[in-house]
Amino acid sequence: DQQVKQNSPSLSVQEGRISILNCDYTNSMFDYFLWYKKYPAEGPTFLISISSIKDKNEDGRFTVFLNKSAKHLSLHIVPSQPGDSAVYFCAASNFGNEKLTFGTGTRLTIIP
Amino acid sequence: NAGVMQNPRHLVRRRGQEARLRCSPMKGHSHVYWYRQLPEEGLKFMVYLQKENIIDESGMPKERFSAEFPKEGPSILRIQQVVRGDSAAYFCASSPPGQGIGQPQHFGDGTRLSIL
Numbered sequence: 001d002q003q004v005k006q007n008s009p010s011l012s013v014q015e016g017r018i019s020i021l022n023c024d025y026t027n028s029m030f031d032y033f034l035w036y037k038k039y040p041a042e043g044p045t046f047l048i049s050i051s052s053i054k055d056k057n058e059d060g061r062f063t064v065f066l067n068k069s070a071k072h073l074s075l076h077i078v079p080s081q082p083g084d085s086a087v088y089f090c091a092a093s094n095f096g097n098e099k100l101t102f103g104t105g106t107r108l109t110i111i112p
Numbered sequence: 113n114a115g116v117m118q119n120p121r122h123l124v125r126r127r128g129q130e131a132r133l134r135c136s137p138m139k140g141h142s143h144v145y146w147y148r149q150l151p152e153e154g155l156k157f158m159v160y161l162q163k164e165n166i167i168d169e170s171g172m173p174k175e176r177f178s179a180e181f182p183k184e185g186p187s188i189l190r191i192q193q194v195v196r197g198d199s200a201a202y203f204c205a206s207s208p209p210g211q212g213i214g215q216p217q218h219f220g221d222g223t224r225l226s227i228l
Contacts, residue, residue, distance in 0.1 A: 042221050043219035043221045099168055102155045102156070104153055
């Protein structure tokens, strides 16, 4: 039972344009969402998070949007840079239960 | 990812041997989590520990796997009598004490376990 889904295994975006990565979840108990970035042979690096009391959180070039009614969140990266090429994982948890449930990841490739 | 230290980075074992994976959390962090990643999959939660306590082991296989986080020293994930299906990347994460919400977990670079 995949409670967190990233339906796009890969995405290619021109340098300087906006990258939009999507994530859907099925468990309505989730109230904290995170995005991680992962390079090969390294561990995931925390990017940005959002709690269910918000619908948007911004940090520099990264913005996460949460649509609770649709159980959908997205990560916007603008402008996209070559160093953004990596696998991006969406993760979720619920208050009082600290384990993270991860999606399967989206491989983002930024084309120079 | 230098804050969370995992060793070894690569571990090769033959079927039936034991594997021990170590994790030192970031300074000031008292919560440790272990995750496993199979090829082309996302990370799967295994266990959550605090010092000398297992808080949640709902993701741990019932047999052969155990974890500890002693008062002194690193957290250890132990796999006894390894089988080929145990081949995976094992990641450790840590977070500071306090309520879980709003505290992102920070990950180490993982241990790649290969079973011959």
